[in-house]
Amino acid sequence: MATVAPEKTSNTNELLENIKAEIEAKHVELLHLQFVDIEGSLKQVTVTAEQLDDVVEGETMFDGSSITGFTPINQSDLYLLPDLNSFAVLPWTEEEDYSEARFLCSVTNPDGSLFEGDPRNVLKKTVDNAEEKGFxxxxxxxxxxxxxEQDEKGQPTQEVHDQAGYFEPAPYDLGERVRLEIYKTLKKMGFTIEASHHEVAKGQHEINFKFDDALTTADNATTFKWVVKTVAQQFGLRATFMPKPVFGENGNGMHVNMSLFDEKAGKNAFFDESDSRQLSDQAYQFIAGLLNHVPGFAAFTNPLVNSYKRLVPGYEAPCYIAWSSSNRSALVRIPATRGAGTRVEIRCPDPSANPYYAFASIAAAGIDGIEKGLEAPEETVDDIFSMSDEERDERKIDNLPTTLGESIEALTNGEIGKKVLGEFAFNEYVDLKQEEWDSYRTAVTGWELDRYQAKF
Known part of the structure; x- marks a missing residue:
């Protein structure tokens, strides 16, 4: 499911003819034009297949003032420009003589220029900047x-679907059939699925799809979450990517594996067989950039109040700013694969993140480390979770932000957020997150009532 830039390319006509043939063959009647708001929530405008030519020309208008973080009411007209390579017939809609399809779209202004508040355009700008540097x-x-499980009204309960543990098979893993249907659906939509299994926590699952370029992968992550939720609903279940939905259990992570390809040298920029770890100078500099900037982009990779209830000791999620070639208690890890597969894994992100902002900020932070020639600190090989505060201080291992409030402060004081998003999108995002944090910190919770109301 390769993704091209939204502007027309030399193969547009061939792509369009193939799409028209598939629309005819599968009796597609409705086209869903999809995009995301600044939180990464999927939105769509639905038109009939007869309007395909107008859709391809980017003539579908919508009210941007009704989308979180987009335009004010006096400048509300925005347009959708589809990425033709994102076209997919939706398997769950297919009948003998009827089906529906979707396009992922970039958002444009009335004059045809890319709308700066569109997260997809934000990531595209980061990709373009990297290409200018040869990556x-x-x-x-x-x-x-x-x-x-859901209740009789279709609302999610706090009862997980199964009691299985890590890698357990059926009959303990009751989600196996659900994952199989998700796999089949994604495959029909062009995904390459690499692995599927039950995760550590009860009722928790993971399905991994093949890596790709940053923009395609962000599109795929957005599609993946939508498909998982849709298929789960067909089984009478509610899927959630909430970071920490169950107290006392592991939370949901979104480990991000990233590598840079050196276009001039024609190879993975992170691999150097002459190094003791077979890592290049650029790999170490990229790691240093991540460690240096992670407090300032955590509000993108871990965007919710709930995100910081996952980032606590004892549940495998990283809490401390360190790196290692193997140690999974570190924030940044280098998986064992070398050669073309050499990559850096950052382990703090969670799947509530807007993938366009998350991938853009991670890439920008790492590339900043390369540009500035930053030096990575000493590798941490020991279990950080078992260290005392004094040991961590001695090794200069800092904490990640512990609340959304701390992350917002680091975001506003840092350089990566403004650089990646641009002034308009940055201000909208900060305002949204500050409102969320203020709402949370001023709320009176059930925990407080249970603990204090009768006592005081």
């Missing part, structure tokens, strides 16, 4: 999710 960005995320 292409490859990304492979690992998204975890829970399956919950």
């Amino acid at each position: 292409s960005i490859n990304v492979g995320p690992e998204l975890e999710f829970f399956l919950f």
